[in-house]
Amino acid sequence: MSERTKSRVTVDLSGRAALVTGAGRGLGRAIAQSLAAAGAKVACVDIDADALAETVQTIENDGAQAEALTCDVTDSERVNEVVRQVVKQMGRLDILVNNAGITRDGIFMRMSDDQWDAVLAINLRGTFLFTRAVARPMVKARGGRIINVASVSGLMGNPGQANYSASKAGVIGLTRTVARELASRNITVNAVAPGFIATEMTAKLGEEVLSQVRGQIPLGRLGEPQDVADAVLYLASDAAGFITGHVLTIDGGLTA
Numbered sequence: 001m002s003e004r005t006k007s008r009v010t011v012d013l014s015g016r017a018a019l020v021t022g023a024g025r026g027l028g029r030a031i032a033q034s035l036a037a038a039g040a041k042v043a044c045v046d047i048d049a050d051a052l053a054e055t056v057q058t059i060e061n062d063g064a065q066a067e068a069l070t071c072d073v074t075d076s077e078r079v080n081e082v083v084r085q086v087v088k089q090m091g092r093l094d095i096l097v098n099n100a101g102i103t104r105d106g107i108f109m110r111m112s113d114d115q116w117d118a119v120l121a122i123n124l125r126g127t128f129l130f131t132r133a134v135a136r137p138m139v140k141a142r143g144g145r146i147i148n149v150a151s152v153s154g155l156m157g158n159p160g161q162a163n164y165s166a167s168k169a170g171v172i173g174l175t176r177t178v179a180r181e182l183a184s185r186n187i188t189v190n191a192v193a194p195g196f197i198a199t200e201m202t203a204k205l206g207e208e209v210l211s212q213v214r215g216q217i218p219l220g221r222l223g224e225p226q227d228v229a230d231a232v233l234y235l236a237s238d239a240a241g242f243i244t245g246h247v248l249t250i251d252g253g254l255t256a
């Protein structure tokens with residue numbers, strides 16, 4: 001099957017402003033492209049300036065609007081500065097997608113402090129920092145959508161991923177609590193939990209592992225970045241206004 005790069009979800013986000021972290025490649029790029037194609041102005045955030053420039057160029061080539069902001073999601077001061085800058089330039093911030101994430105896999109008994117700290121810092125602290133930074137402008141505007149990219153590893157154990165699994169379970173806990181805290185301000189907070197999606201992150205696993213993985217997925221294939229982007233588009237849309245604190249698995253039935 002050839003990879004889809006266009007959404008099949010029809011959503012109108014014109015006039016909205018969105019911020020996507022980890023937008024330099026993979027799922028973040030597909031999400032940023034889809035939000036922009038739906039009419040939103042998208043602030044693309046990533047640690048890698050060259051990758052970001054490519055994402056923005058692709059979006060602009062499609063006739064949509066985006067801007068690049070280089071930022072390490074673990075840097076509290078820079079995160080606050082980026083959010084302030086986006087609100088100032090775009091005049092609003094309606095949608096946040098916390099997507100930046102890494103893996104540093106290894107068997108638990110041999111896991112180093114650095115492996116643990118790096119994954120928790122980017123996946124969980126980064127999500128906390130951006131969520132806290134956007135909460136103020138969203139509360140002021142009395143509305144917003146926050147979508148966190150978790151993982152099925154946050155719902156079930158996965159040998160070799162103690163750090164990653166703990167970080168994504170943390171993202172799910174954060175999602176549910178912040179959903180309750182911000183609901184009275186009409187801000188919804190949800191998570192998507194992808195299974196195995198074809199990106200550079202999963203390519204690292206190698207073809208042998210991936211073919212075993214395919215055998216465990218009821219739908220018999222890896223997901224495409226667009227499968228995740230489509231779910232994010234829906235959660236960002238007005239149609240999802242009564243959904244909050246939810247975790248949507250996008251895994252071809254892996255956890256069914």
Ligand code: NAP
Nearest residue numbers: 022024025026027047048072073101151194196197199201
């Ligand atoms: P990816 O291809 O590795 O892309 C991740 C992006 O995040 C990269 O552009 C990376 O930049 C950026 N990033 C890393 N550290 C950062 C930091 N400190 N600050 C800002 N940006 C940073 O990964 P992906 O597969 O698209 O995954 C995206 C999200 O989906 C992650 O949260 C991941 O855990 C989750 N997820 C993925 C899958 C899957 O099967 N692919 C499944 C479940 C969940 P660099 O290139 O410079 O590192």
